[in-house]
Amino acid sequence: MAEMASAGALIYDWNVAGNGYPHRSTPVEFDDETLRDGLQSPSVRDPSLERKLELLHLMEKLGIHSVDVGLPGAGPRARADIEALCREIQDAKLKIRPNCAIRTVMADVTALVEIADKVGMAIEASAFIGSSPIRQYAEEWSLEFMLKQSEDTIAFAVAHGLPVMYVTEDTTRATPDTIRRLYRTAIGAGATRVCVCDTVGHITPRGVRNLIPYIRQLIQEIGADVKIDWHGHNDRGLGVINTITAMTSGVDRVHATALGVGERVGNCSMDQLLVNLRLMGYIDSDLSALRKYVEVASEATGVPIPGNYPMFGDDAFRTATGVHAAAIIKANKKGESWLADRVYSGVPAAMVGARQKIEIGFMSGVSNVVHWLLERELEPAPKLVEEILRAAKERDRVLSEDEVLQIVKFVKAEREHPVEIDTVESWKTEMRKS
Numbered sequence: 304m305a306e307m308a309s310a311g312a313l314i315y316d317w318n319v320a321g322n323g324y325p326h327r328s329t330p331v332e333f334d335d336e337t338l339r340d341g342l343q344s345p346s347v348r349d350p351s352l353e354r355k356l357e358l359l360h361l362m363e364k365l366g367i368h369s370v371d372v373g374l375p376g377a378g379p380r381a382r383a384d385i386e387a388l389c390r391e392i393q394d395a396k397l398k399i400r401p402n403c404a405i406r407t408v409m410a411d412v413t414a415l416v417e418i419a420d421k422v423g424m425a426i427e428a429s430a431f432i433g434s435s436p437i438r439q440y441a442e443e444w445s446l447e448f449m450l451k452q453s454e455d456t457i458a459f460a461v462a463h464g465l466p467v468m469y470v471t472e473d474t475t476r477a478t479p480d481t482i483r484r485l486y487r488t489a490i491g492a493g494a495t496r497v498c499v500c501d502t503v504g505h506i507t508p509r510g511v512r513n514l515i516p517y518i519r520q521l522i523q524e525i526g527a528d529v530k531i532d533w534h535g536h537n538d539r540g541l542g543v544i545n546t547i548t549a550m551t552s553g554v555d556r557v558h559a560t561a562l563g564v565g566e567r568v569g570n571c572s573m574d575q576l577l578v579n580l581r582l583m584g585y586i587d588s589d590l591s592a593l594r595k596y597v598e599v600a601s602e603a604t605g606v607p608i609p610g611n612y613p614m615f616g617d618d619a620f621r622t623a624t625g626v627h628a629a630a631i632i633k634a635n636k637k638g639e640s641w642l643a644d645r646v647y648s649g650v651p652a653a654m655v656g657a658r659q660k661i662e663i664g665f666m667s668g669v670s671n672v673v674h675w676l677l678e679r680e681l682e683p684a685p686k687l688v689e690e691i692l693r694a695a696k697e698r699d700r701v702l703s704e705d706e707v708l709q710i711v712k713f714v715k716a717e718r719e720h721p722v723e724i725d726t727v728e729s730w731k732t733e734m735r736k737s
Contacts, residue, residue, distance in 0.1 A: 314645065324583055325551040331585060332368040332556035334532065335573060337600060338388075339371035339404050341560035344569065350603035352384055356391055357599055358561070362399055364592040365577065368556070369400045371429065375414035376406060382418060389422045402427035402468065407449075407456040416463045428460045429498065431470035434477040434485055446481060453485060454492045461493035468496035468532060475499070475506040475514060483521055490522075496530045497522070499554070501545060504538025504568070508548040515552035530555040535571045537563055542571035547579060561600030562608065575613055578650060594656045613650075620652040621660040623701045625668030628661045632674050663691060664701035675707065687714045 318324070338355055341347070350358070362370055373385040389401050403418075405411035407430050419426045432449055433442060439449070457467050469489035474482060486497050499518055506514070515531070522529050533549035535542050535558070546557050563572030574597050580586045597615045601608050610617045622628055627647045634643035643659055644651045652658050661678075663671045672691045673683040681687075691710050695702050 313642075318583070324585070327551075327553075327585065329555070331550050331580065333366075333573070333577075334369045334371065334402070334556050334558045335362050335367045335560070336371045336534070336558050336570060337560040337564065337573070339373050340534075340558070340566070340570060341564040341604070343566040344564050344604075344606070345566075347564055347604040347606055349380075352387055354599065354603035355384060355388060358596070358603065359388060359391060359397070359399070360395075361592055361596040361599060363397045365590065365596060366586075366588045367399060367573075369402055369427070371404060371558075372401045372426075374404045374411075375418060376408075376411040382414060385426075386418050386422055389418070389424060389426060393422065393424055400427065402429050404429045404431060404470075405456070405460075406430075407432045407452040409456065409459065412456050412460050412465075416460070416465065419463075419465060425464055425466060427468055427496075428457075428465045429468045429470050430456050430460065430489075430494075431472050431498075431500075432485075433473055434471035434481055435473035436478065436481075437476065438473050446484065450484060450488045454488050457489055457492035457494050466496075467492075467494045468498050469494040470498040470500060470532075470534070472500050473502040473505075475501040475510060476503075479517065482518070486518075486521060487525060490525055490527050490529055494529065496532055496556075498532035498534050498558075499549070501533075501535040504536035504542065506535075506545060507539070507541060508544055511545050511548040512552055515549055515554060519553055532556045532558060534558040536565065536567070537569050537571065538567060542569070543575050543579065546571040546576055547583075550580070550585070561597060562604075562606055562612075564600070564604055564606050574615060578614055578655065581654070582650065590654060591656055614655050614657075619650075620648060620657050621662060622647065623662040623664035623671065624666045625671060628674065629668065629670040631659055631661060632670050662701045663695045663707060665696055665698055667692065667695050676711075681711060684714075686718075687711060690714055 337358060342349055359370065372388040373381045375382050375385060385403060392399060392401055403415050403426055405415055405428050412428060415426060415428055432453055433439065453469065457469060460467050469486070471477065471482065471485055489497065499514065518531055522531065531554045533546060533554040535545045542563060546559065550557050559571040559573035559576050560569065561573055563569040574593055577586070577588065577590060577593060581588060581590060594615060597608065608615055613619060630646050631643050634646045641651065644653055648659065661671055661674050663675055669688060669692065672688045676683040691707055694710055
């Protein structure tokens with residue numbers, strides 16, 4: 304093998320073998336729902352306006368195309384924040400475009416028209432209504448009622464200069480005929496987008512591959528220049544893969560939230576989605592701001608980042624396993640940083656502003672200890688390595704930095720000032736207790 308190898312030569316990619324990824328003739332667009340749909344989670348805080356503005360600018364840095372800035376019908380505070388966010392987009396000359404969720408009722412669309420007039424910009428109206436038989440039964444809605452509500456609301460918004468995305472909640476459990484009649488009516492009233500929703504996280508990737516071609520064929524039959532959005536939830540743990548499947552099936556824009564926050568178990572995760580699409584070659588966006596975006600979203604909403612959360616959890620690029628650590632260390636010794644970043648990682652840590660971390664625990668080996676010490680410019684003397692490894696094997700968890708440094712301090716003191724055997728054993732007993 305050549306001294307300097309390439310990633311392509313060392314990683315056989317079954318993802319692109321055979322059929323590979325479907326081709327897209329147009330770039331995928333992203334709509335960030337963190338500040339509206341994401342805040343429907345019962346566990347979140349409504350972020351301060353300052354935090355919302357910070358997230359808005361991070362979305363801009365990530366190249367996200369549009370943002371749902373709120374629901375005007377939620378009350379005065381929501382309307383004030385919507386207005387402030389739209390003014391910031393104007394004043395800072397941001398490329399990101401605002402949209403607002405509205406129910407298909409006149410009160411909501413009137414409130415949005417008033418905000419748009421105040422700030423002097425067109426705000427996309429995301430007019431939503433339930434579409435599945437189960438929702439119709441629970442609400443006691445007739446299809447005729449739904450068609451009239453949709454038509455009246457959309458026509459009013461369009462007459463007042465607002466672009467409209469027609470959002471059929473629970474599309475993934477709606478009948479083909481209902482979808483057909485709702486979309487024909489909405490498009491006839493002036494909607495320029497339709498949004499296919501997996502509102503309760505019901506669908507599987509196979510279902511997405513069945514549904515999206517049906518929607519595309521319907522739009523083609525209508526003969527209108529209408530774009531298709533996808534909005535998915537994560538109830539079955541399929542939020543990200545369903546969104547990727549929708550994107551590869553031909554939708555124009557996909558919706559997601561930071562950390563996947565949202566009602567029940569949440570929405571598709573924007574951060575996971577962006578990393579996957581970058582690795583798949585669908586986007587080449589600079590993701591260096593992604594860690595900050597995730598951290599600000601976590602702090603602003605009060606939603607903690609789990610330790611095992613992909614890419615951004617504490618354990619994402621961290622190992623205490625001897626075999627894994629040894630492979631990373633050997634890769635580092637070859638002087639090829641990309642190699643150490645991939646030998647035991649499906650996501651390069653550097654892509655998201657992180658690095659590989661080697662810890663010391665009960666499954667560690669000598670390599671872990673030596674690496675840990677050298678990283679901190681400490682001499683890995685055999686006696687010191689032995690004591691640290693012995694302490695690690697006696698624990699049921701990874702040693703903390705303070706615990707390792709305590710051992711370093713003791714071994715150094717023992718070398719400089721030898722102590723009695725009972726003192727050593729007493730110290731070791733205390734260490735075991737801790």
